[in-house]
Amino acid sequence: MTTTPEWIMIGGDGPESYSQHSSYQRALLEAAKDKMTEAILTNLSLDLISNRFSVADFGCARGPNTFVAVQNIIDAVEEKYRRETGQNPADSIEFQVLFNDYTLNDFNTLFKTLPPGRRYYSAGVPGSFFDRVLPKESFHIGVMSHAFHFTSKIPKGIMDRDSPLYNKDMQCTGFNQAVKKAYLDQYSIDIKKLLDARAEELVPGGLMLLLGSGLRDGVKKSETRNGIVVDFIGESLSDLAKQGVTEQEKVDTFRTSNYFAEQGEIRQIIEENGKFTIEAFEDIIHPKNEFPLDPKILVISVKAFYGAFIAVHFGTKVMRKAFELVEIKAREHISRLENAKPGMQYLIVLRKN
Ligand SMILES: C[S@@+](CC[C@H](N)C(=O)[O-])C[C@H]1O[C@@H](n2cnc3c(N)ncnc32)[C@H](O)[C@@H]1O
Known part of the structure; x- marks a missing residue:
């Protein structure tokens, strides 16, 4: 079993909380709504829409973006049902939403802030998404939003000063070929495990929608x-x-x-695993153009990715000071940021074979 990490997205609603820093991820979900709807209209078989329909979000955090992700899916399933049967989905379909994250995730805040007026029943599913967390064939559509870039651990060697893989530069400028390979090997092992687990938990013909940030082929993260x-x-x-x-x-x-994998690497891992067919691999045009150029907003966006890791390792005070300096550096080097190569925001649609 994968061990629970020390870091976890910062819970509650305070100034450092995930909910205060996750508008970047939310914007991607909003930008992807039409493509998510299209993917479901095209790829979900009507036979799967019966009186009980289950949606699962893997890596939901404490909200609120998970509510946008699952609502996008429910709206699309209802639309498909309405279009193809001419009937009102509210009369016949009951939705269940399964919210998954690590055991230490702030599920209390998630449940306290569930959207009023929602048309679904909710359940929390604690545990690592690299392992099985649900019974066989227990959900119809799964989603992962900004959670498909995690590994279960730091690759061997990276933390060892005597290893040629020892990486002093926070996996970026110093991210040489050997270090990259170590991360990619670990990522590949983890994602294949994740796909094996989801393939068992999904009903036959069920879909997984993956939204997140990655890299175009041949682009180094340090160039973005x-x-x-x-x-x-x-x-x-x-x-x-x-x-x-x-x-x-x-x-x-x-x-x-x-x-943060390259597009070709993601495709290769999914194809080698063989449990899913890639039905679509779409670029999402992010309304904030990947990372916003206003240094203040940029820092808020980046905090959502790295704040929790920094806070647990250095403490909140150091994290705050570090981000103050990051903002100054972003102002000083704005032309470097302007001239950076584009990253990639994706929606990947997988159908269980
Ligand atoms: C950047 S947050 C994204 C949250 C939300 N889906 C969104 O789009 O705003 C990533 C989430 O994935 C969760 N996560 C990372 N690795 C995980 C694992 N192995 N099992 C379950 N959750 C995991 C983290 O705890 C965190 O809550």
């Missing part, structure tokens, strides 16, 4: 806006170590269990 900002985070943490606000040792041992 996201990567440049990760370098700013690394530099800011080192600055704080020099000022004695934190220790250099802590900076050197800081890693995130993320791998």
Whole structure:
């Protein structure tokens, strides 16, 4: 079984909470609504829409974006039913939503903030999505929003000072070929496990919708806006170590269990696993143009990705100071950010074979 990590998205509604920093992810979900609807209208068989329909969100956090993701899906299923049967879905379909995340996730806040007037029953599903977390054939459509870039652990060697893989540069500028390979190998193992588990839990013909950030083929993360900002985070943490606000040792041992894969790598992993067919692999045009250029908004967006990791390793005070410095660096190097290569925001539609 995958172990529960120390980090977890920051719960509640406070200034550092995930809910205050996740508008970037939410914007992707809103931008993807039409494509999600189209994917469901095209790929979901009407036979699967019976009196009980289950949707599962893997890596839901404490909300609120998960509510947008599952509502997009429910709206599309209802639309399909209405169009193809001429009947009102409210008369015959009951929806169930299964919210999955690590056991330590703030499920209390999630359940307290469930949207009023929702047309679904809710249940929490604790546990790592790299393992089985649900009974066989228990849901019809699964979604993962900004959770498909996680690995279950830091690859071997990366944390070991004597290893050629030891990576002092926070997996970005110093992300050389060997380090990249170590992350990709770990990612490939993890994603194949994840697909095996979902293939058992999904009903035959069921769909998985994957939304997130990745890389176009041949583009290095360090060349993208996201990567440049990760370098700013690394530099800011080192600055704080020099000022004695934190220790250099802590900076050197800081890693995130993320791998932003290239499009071709994702395709290859899914095809090698063989449990799903890729029905669509769409570029989503993000309304904020990947990462916004306003340094203040950019910092808020990046906090949603990295804030939890930094807070647990360095403490909240250091995290706040680091992001203040990141904002200054973003202002100073705005032309580097302007000239960065584009990353990729995707919607991948998988159908269980
Ligand atoms: C960046 S947040 C995305 C949250 C939400 N889906 C959204 O779009 O805003 C990623 C979530 O994935 C969860 N996560 C990461 N690895 C996981 C795993 N192995 N099992 C379950 N949840 C995981 C994290 O705890 C976190 O809540």
